[in-house]
Amino acid sequence: MQAHLPPVLHELRLPLRLRLWDGQELDLGPNPRVTLDVHDPTLLTQLGRPSLDALGSAYVEGRFDLQGPLSEVIRIGDALSRALGAENETAPGEREEHDKATDAAAIAYHYDLSNDFYALWLDPQMVYSCAYFPTGTETLEQAQLAKLRHLCLKLRLKPGERLLDVGCGWGGLARYAAREFGVEVYGITLSKEQLSLARQRVEAEGLSDRVQLELLDYRDLPADGRFDKVVSVGMFEHVGHANLGLYFRTLFNAVKPGGLVLNHGITACTTDGRPVGRGAGEFIGRYVFPHGELPHLATAIARMSEEGLEVVDVESLRLHYARTLRFWSDNLEAHLEQAATLVAEKSLRIWRLYLAGCAYGFENNWINLHQILAVRPRADGSHDLPWSRADLYG
Numbered sequence: 295m296q297a298h299l300p301p302v303l304h305e306l307r308l309p310l311r312l313r314l315w316d317g318q319e320l321d322l323g324p325n326p327r328v329t330l331d332v333h334d335p336t337l338l339t340q341l342g343r344p345s346l347d348a349l350g351s352a353y354v355e356g357r358f359d360l361q362g363p364l365s366e367v368i369r370i371g372d373a374l375s376r377a378l379g380a381e382n383e384t385a386p387g388e389r390e391e392h393d394k395a396t397d398a399a400a401i402a403y404h405y406d407l408s409n410d411f412y413a414l415w416l417d418p419q420m421v422y423s424c425a426y427f428p429t430g431t432e433t434l435e436q437a438q439l440a441k442l443r444h445l446c447l448k449l450r451l452k453p454g455e456r457l458l459d460v461g462c463g464w465g466g467l468a469r470y471a472a473r474e475f476g477v478e479v480y481g482i483t484l485s486k487e488q489l490s491l492a493r494q495r496v497e498a499e500g501l502s503d504r505v506q507l508e509l510l511d512y513r514d515l516p517a518d519g520r521f522d523k524v525v526s527v528g529m530f531e532h533v534g535h536a537n538l539g540l541y542f543r544t545l546f547n548a549v550k551p552g553g554l555v556l557n558h559g560i561t562a563c564t565t566d567g568r569p570v571g572r573g574a575g576e577f578i579g580r581y582v583f584p585h586g587e588l589p590h591l592a593t594a595i596a597r598m599s600e601e602g603l604e605v606v607d608v609e610s611l612r613l614h615y616a617r618t619l620r621f622w623s624d625n626l627e628a629h630l631e632q633a634a635t636l637v638a639e640k641s642l643r644i645w646r647l648y649l650a651g652c653a654y655g656f657e658n659n660w661i662n663l664h665q666i667l668a669v670r671p672r673a674d675g676s677h678d679l680p681w682s683r684a685d686l687y688g
């Protein structure tokens with residue numbers, strides 16, 4: 295059987311064992327930590343030139359099974375694809391048209407999967423975005439609460455203000471801001487499952503008079519400047535390059551003159567949209583976030599500025615997202631049996647790879663996460679931000 299394996303595989307000395315369909319075992323290096331149970335003989339040839347997309351797809355389609363720590367699996371997969379010539383493409387990635395129907399279907403595919411499944415591995419508030427670790431020692435739950443507080447402080451929320459939360463998920467931020475900062479929140483999502491659970495939680499916490507959540511596309515938001523503050527967390531990844539101007543114009547039109555807009559989202563590390571991660575991005579687009587697109591920070595800031603938003607503060611939280619994803623991935627790995635009762639086997643395979651793979655991607659600087667704070671200046675150029683950031687850390 296060794297004859298079928300590309301010889302270079304042995305030179306890499308990877309801690310990987312292949313267990314073949316006929317029971318043979320083949321170690322590619324000393325002390326294997328990961329075993330691939332290979333069901334499909336053609337996989338061996340494919341291992342000779344593996345992109346992370348091809349390897350991930352083969353796993354999702356059940357051509358092999360995995361045993362071993364998933365972080366190690368991803369590291370070995372990357373080492374294989376790096377050594378065996380799966381190059382990052384140099385051409386800019388495909389830019390897509392985004393219409394409401396396509397986006398609604400893409401959102402339903404990901405977020406309507408199963409509330410119980412997400413609850414297995416997210417924090418108790420079910421915040422589905424990068425957490426904030428002020429000292430690096432926090433638990434996931436503490437770090438998500440710290441993130442919610444960080445956002446509210448950056449928005450300088452005051453009791454009685456009206457906050458728009460674009461892409462509110464399961465309502466964690468909306469409930470926190472209403473409870474802890476006394477604001478009125480209007481949140482929108484495109485996911486029916488999220489909305490249903492988010493509304494139940496608002497009701498259960500007695501916040502129905504201050505938190506209103508709706509199923510609404512951001513393109514249908516009112517443009518009358520009725521909100522004091524606008525926040526969007528982990529949502530603009532779904533907007534697409536073609537609609538970034540429209541998106542930021544919508545946020546500009548929703549906030550009152552002098553008001554603040556805070557956009558928290560994943561950003562690309564290349565300015566020209568070139569794929570990174572030797573196929574990892576293609577895998578994410580195919581199985582995890584169809585029609586997702588990541589703009590570079592410079593692109594996001596350019597589009598915001600063109601739409602009249604003045605960028606006043608930017609913070610990178612790349613390693614915070616790596617840590618968040620490690621928590622999510624470890625949580626899911628610790629609950630695999632239960633997860634298998636909640637979602638189809640194929641979905642479980644996808645989400646396992648996605649969480650562990652994205653943790654690796656953030657750690658390795660393939661992607662970043664930025665909080666971008668902007669103001670809609672009044673006609674005379676003024677706004678109400680304090681003179682320094684001292685209030686954030688007091």
Ligand SMILES: C[S@@+](CC[C@H](N)C(=O)[O-])C[C@H]1O[C@@H](n2cnc3c(N)ncnc32)[C@H](O)[C@@H]1O
Pocket residue numbers: 397401405420421422423460461462463464466482483484485488510511512513526527528529532
């Ligand atoms: C990654 S989740 C983040 C949820 C929440 N902000 C959080 O931090 O937990 C992305 C959210 O954006 C919403 N979303 C995506 N596209 C949208 C659109 N076109 N209009 C409104 N909401 C959208 C999804 O429904 C989902 O609630």
